[in-house]
Amino acid sequence: MDLVHWLFDAQIVIGAQHLLWREVLGNVFGLLSALGGMRRKVWAWPVGIAGNALLFTVFLGAVFGTPNPVNLLGQAGRQVMFILVSVYGWYRWTRRDGAAATTITPHWASGRERLLLVVALVGGTAALTPLFTALGSYAPQWSDAWIFMGSLLATYGMAKGWVEFWLIWVAVDVVGVPLLFSAGYYASGLMYVVYGAFTLWGFFVWRGQRVRPSSAVVVEG
Template identity: 30%
Template sequence: MLDFWSINNIAFEVIGYPMSYIEFIGTILYLWATWLVAKQKMLNWFVGIVSSVLYMVLFFQIRLYSDMLEQLYFIIVSVYGWWRWSTPLKDTGKVLRIKYSERHKIIFVAAITLGVAFALGGLMSRVHLLVPVLFPEKASFPFLDALTTIMSFTAMWLMALKRLESWFYWIVVDGVGVWLYYVKGVKFVALLYVILLFLAVYGFRCWLRGGEYEGKH
């Protein structure tokens, strides 16, 4: 059973690339969850949780520690998003509707995101020295990895609140992710991010044109 979680447990090869079971299943579930959220389907939260568990194990093995912690956050916010999307608001008695945040909130959230990303990058660049037992090797691309991680944190939280600007964060994260994972040799994950980039654009268009969209205010 433990062999399943190893990146060395190969399911098949794609053009000479060894595909592990954990990478393949996590990728398929991640794509499915993204399509489901673009369509505002509640099932996206459950599928996303399972995918995050698989990726958390994968990222630990390839030393992308910020991404590993990101998956734990995704699981927590997915539980919250599942509840938030299905629970009527107390003031209106209706479920969440898609909308932009106010402009000053968008700017504030973006500034906080960049500041926290820089701080996390500094920490992750030294985490192998601070906690060598848990992180025996130096992190790869700590600042870039931290930036995409914190932007993903922000995007996930905004998505749980059905904020339309969440898709802009995903578009940036997915674009950077294509390059980062290709360089790390996780080529199927890099391909995943190419597809996710298109899905992010698609999701934005779906939410923008959705019948529940309230527009800017």
């Protein structure tokens, strides 16, 4: 219990700013999970789940009584979504039933699929904004809704092998960085800057693999 209390109460004080260790550790775990995922390491999944769980408590600041009493419901909701996806991914990667690998060939989405992505992103953001407003999410609520919908669609696009999913992450980061800084989540805001650069790099890598028909991304399952 002492460790739990420390984890919830520990802070880094920089001038008048309070930075939660939970936020720092959650983002570090997220980065480690991303690096492990690139190398197809099974441990990437539980590490990512631990980071998502920590960040869930961080982004419900008003609920958990942190020094930054701000709720970002879209950010908190996406952590739940990531945990659910990670549980499935962890299960798939630890199965050894003769189908050891799944080959995913990066490809562009069709014109119709791109249109559906745009409609879902804009329409979902518009639909969730009043809900997040009513629930007391941090303003501007449309930013939080945009981040949630973008994260959902980017995860779906990655599963489909669409090159465009990297650009959706870029769109999430562009909105997420100023929102997180304005809400006082400085560690997460800085991590979004790192993720933004990483997603741009990933886009060009996948685009290069797409133009070589013989190439593929192999994901251990």
